[in-house]
Amino acid sequence: xxxxxxxxxxxxxxxxxxxxxxxxxxxxxxxxxxxxxxxxxxxxxxxxxxxxxxxxxxxxxxxxxxxxxxxxxxxxxxxxxxxxxxxxxxxxxxxxxxxxxxxxxxxxxxxxxxxxxxxxxxxxxxxxxxxxxxxxxxxxxxxxxxxxxxxxxxxxxxxxxxxxxxxxxxxxxxxxx
Numbered sequence: 001x002x003x004x005x006x007x008x009x010x011x012x013x014x015x016x017x018x019x020x021x022x023x024x025x026x027x028x029x030x031x032x033x034x035x036x037x038x039x040x041x042x043x044x045x046x047x048x049x050x051x052x053x054x055x056x057x058x059x060x061x062x063x064x065x066x067x068x069x070x071x072x073x074x075x076x077x078x079x080x081x082x083x084x085x086x087x088x089x090x091x092x093x094x095x096x097x098x099x100x101x102x103x104x105x106x107x108x109x110x111x112x113x114x115x116x117x118x119x120x121x122x123x124x125x126x127x128x129x130x131x132x133x134x135x136x137x138x139x140x141x142x143x144x145x146x147x148x149x150x151x152x153x154x155x156x157x158x159x160x161x162x163x164x165x166x167x168x169x170x171x172x173x174x175x176x177x
Contacts, residue, residue, distance in 0.1 A: 022150060044162040044169070045122065045130070046083040047093065053078035054166065060095055061103045061110065069098055077115070084122050091116040096129050109170055111135055123159045123175060130163060130173045142174070 049057070056078050064070040077092040092115045095103050102111035111131035116122065133139070141158075148155035157177040163170040 026150065042161060043085050044164045045173075045175075047080050047163065047165045048082055049078060049080045049093065049166060053080070057093075057095055064095070065100065065104055068100070070095055070103060087120065089116060089120050089122070090118065091120070096131065097135065101135050102131060105132075108168075109173075123157070125157065125175070125177050127177075129176050131176070132171065133160070133174045136174060136176075 056076075060070075060076055072094070076094040078094065080089075080091055080093045082089040082091070093112050096111040096113040097103055109132040111129060113129045114122075114127070116126050120126070122128070136142070145155040145158055157175075159175040160172050161175060163173040
């Protein structure tokens with residue numbers, strides 16, 4: 001009995017009970033969030049890249065495969081135009097990811113960094129990366145970022161949306177701030 005009292009007192013002192021209460025409160029919202037998810041717009045990010053610029057990206061990718069890593073230079077950025085949520089966009093795009101998991105797949109689901117020009121933003125972000133969720137162990141990193149945010153620690157914003165590049169529909173991609 002004394003041991004239980006000590007453990008309970010210590011748990012309260014270190015905030016363990018508060019963590020549990022916050023977790024329960026956030027999980028109570030799961031059914032409501034599930035229903036809301038059906039009304040969420042899942043509009044794709046549409047990216048159009050000129051053929052010459054697309055070949056610049058492809059040559060960089062092939063060079064990276066030969067070297068075993070992506071070595072980034074300022075000249076790697078190419079222009080694109082696009083659309084998201086009925087808003088026209090202009091910006092720059094390049095390959096992303098030091099290691100080959102981001103750009104060596106045979107399915108052409110590569111990772112990219114994006115910088116938008118002007119006052120344009122996507123989901124409140126002006127500079128962000130897009131990648132197939134497998135490069136971040138699917139939902140593992142997303143959960144980690146949510147836990148950081150719940151604890152009041154700075155965390156990256158994550159969104160999941162489809163992407164279309166030059167008319168080719170890619171799967172749901174992870175948008176990371």
